[in-house]
Amino acid sequence: MTYTVNCSILLTELPLHERPAAAKAAGFDAVEFWWPFAEAVPADKEIDAFVSAIKNAGVQLSGLNFFAGDMPAGDRGLVSWVGRESEFKANIAVVAAIGERLGTKAFNALYGNRLESSTPEAQDELAVENLVAAAKGIAEIGGTVLLEPVSGTPAYPLKTAADALAVIAKTQEAGVDNVKLLADFYHLAVNGDDVPAVIEQHAKDFGHIQIADNPGRGAPGTGELPLGEWIARSRELGYTGYVGLEYKAPAAEAFTWAIRPIAN
Template structure:
């Protein structure tokens, strides 16, 4: 199994640019991040420091989010945020530049919450236009835009796989095919989706998989979700990408579950597992 460590939710006891090296020290060769800066267009020195942290650690950056706004304050994306279109468009160029420098191919675009005073249909129109622009922006580096349902955000309108897939179909209709579903098994399960059915119908077209257990959004094995079975079936149906570890756990306990994993769950990406 090829795992990629989400260093925006794991290893957070460390400064952000120290986390790639910590992931490498834990035995991983791949990492992913939410947007690691406060602004859509950060200072060049900050971008350069982030790129250097990835390169110096000797890990592959498999995934990077577009700017999603102020996440701690409750923002969940700029994609559908009518009135902030230019900010999102400016972010595309920075994201693509980091992707080009590091060979990154997956770029998660959080849809965004419903905004008071803005018609939902107008927000959805904004979203399709922004997603089409994002897809065009990363196409030159072989990138794919990822779109995911999210739990725990009452104003976020994409709750189930079908919601995200409907938006993806609209973006495809603009002529941009490089956008796909990010199947976060935790979010789908918490939102009441039939994860097994989603896998049967769409696994071959998943753009990415992320995992956490439920309840608690903890490490695999801390809850009741059949994550191993879901991953295995996704593989059988054609999913070939990495599996993102996007759960909450302190450093001391973050990867202990891998010690008891089946032999087929370990590859060179998880040395010592």
């Protein structure tokens, strides 16, 4: 199984630049991150330090988020945020540059919350425009934009796989083919989606899989989701990519489940 450790939610007891090495020490060869900087366009020295941390750890940066605003304050992306278009588009070049330096191919673009200052129609129109721009920007390095349904944030409009796939269809109509579904089994399950049906219909086209158990968003085996079965079926149906570990657990216990079957 090719797992990748999300170092923005795991190993957070450590400074950010120490987490890739900790993931390597735990036996993993790949990591992924939410946007690890406070701004859409960070200083060169900040980018260099992040890139060095990945390279020095000897791990692959398998995935990186686009800048999503102030996540701790509740922001969930700029893709549909009317008024911050220039900020998102400036971020595309930075994301692509980091991806080129580290061989990263998957880039998660959080859609953004609904805003009282804009209509849903205006936000959705902008979202397609921004996703197309992002797709074209990272196509130059062979990259894929990921679009993700999210739970726990009522203002975030993409709740189900169908919601995200409808947006992806619009990007295809606009002429790009490298925007794919990020199938986070935790978010889909919490939102009441039919995860087995999503897998049966779309697994071969998943851009990425992420997992956490429910309830609690904990490690596999701490809840009730049949994660092992869902992953195995996705593989049978053609998914060949990484499985992102995006759950909450103390560093000392984060990977103890890996010594037993995931479907336990």
